[in-house]
Amino acid sequence: MIEVDLNSDLGEGFGIYKAIGDEEIMKDVTSVNIACGFHAGDPLTMERSVDLAVKYGVAIGAHPGLPDLMGFGRREIKVTLQEARAYVMYQIGALAAFVRAHGKKLHHVKPHGALYNMAARDHDLALAIAKAVRDVDENLILVGLSGSQIIKAANELGIEAANEAFADRAYLPNGELVPRGVKGSVIDNVEEISERALEMVKNGKVTTIDGSVIEIEVDTICVHSDTPNSMDIVKKLRNFLSSNGIEVEKMNR
Numbered sequence: 001m002i003e004v005d006l007n008s009d010l011g012e013g014f015g016i017y018k019a020i021g022d023e024e025i026m027k028d029v030t031s032v033n034i035a036c037g038f039h040a041g042d043p044l045t046m047e048r049s050v051d052l053a054v055k056y057g058v059a060i061g062a063h064p065g066l067p068d069l070m071g072f073g074r075r076e077i078k079v080t081l082q083e084a085r086a087y088v089m090y091q092i093g094a095l096a097a098f099v100r101a102h103g104k105k106l107h108h109v110k111p112h113g114a115l116y117n118m119a120a121r122d123h124d125l126a127l128a129i130a131k132a133v134r135d136v137d138e139n140l141i142l143v144g145l146s147g148s149q150i151i152k153a154a155n156e157l158g159i160e161a162a163n164e165a166f167a168d169r170a171y172l173p174n175g176e177l178v179p180r181g182v183k184g185s186v187i188d189n190v191e192e193i194s195e196r197a198l199e200m201v202k203n204g205k206v207t208t209i210d211g212s213v214i215e216i217e218v219d220t221i222c223v224h225s226d227t228p229n230s231m232d233i234v235k236k237l238r239n240f241l242s243s244n245g246i247e248v249e250k251m252n253r
Helices: 022-026 043-056 081-101 113-121 123-136 149-157 190-203 230-243
Strands: 002-010 031-035 059-063 141-145 161-166 205-207 213-215 220-222 246-248
Touching: 002 022, 002 059, 002 190, 002 230, 022 043, 022 230, 031 043, 043 059, 043 081, 059 081, 081 113, 081 123, 113 123, 113 141, 113 149, 123 141, 123 149, 141 149, 149 161, 161 190, 190 205, 190 220, 190 230, 190 246, 230 246
Parallel strands: 002 031, 002 220, 002 246, 031 059, 141 161, 161 220
Antiparallel strands: 205 213
């Protein structure tokens, strides 16, 4: 039996602005990545998100981003390696406090947005993030773009890494994600998403935006909560994978 984790980035409201659909998504995913206050989220949103994650028994991960609420953490900002390490440690610690208050342990860390994409390319930045994760808790899993510098940095430091694939995002031939400003970068057709995910998990391949096929290693699949129809996509994707012999389970550590 082939196994794969299904994750989503949640808790991405702020103050009076609420993220819609988080609870419905949590019913069908196996892991969640909760915003920690830099790109989205706030103490009350974080606590509510952890409450729901505990209720539905999903693995809880921190989703640290760049300090950019206005840009939702999707704008690249030049930061030093010391800043990046401190930002990640700070955000992990904030979410871990809520998780611990519920008698649970933080399971993983997945960088958000621009920080994620920058670290996927930049080994030094990836190493700074991996060191932050290790120094907070060496048992945490570091989630990163499949085959990227984040995965290499985690392996270098001897912490667990999880190769992530995106069912709702288009790929470039070099294995990176197509920038969101490019037409076709976000995929919201549930049938296409399901077929792509099955091909990724079962055969280790994905078709890129130019039609070429590249190899990909997959431990966890992400569906973004802000992708149109995300609640319906997650439910149908999980059922589709299960019906095709894929067991949807939490990432192991």
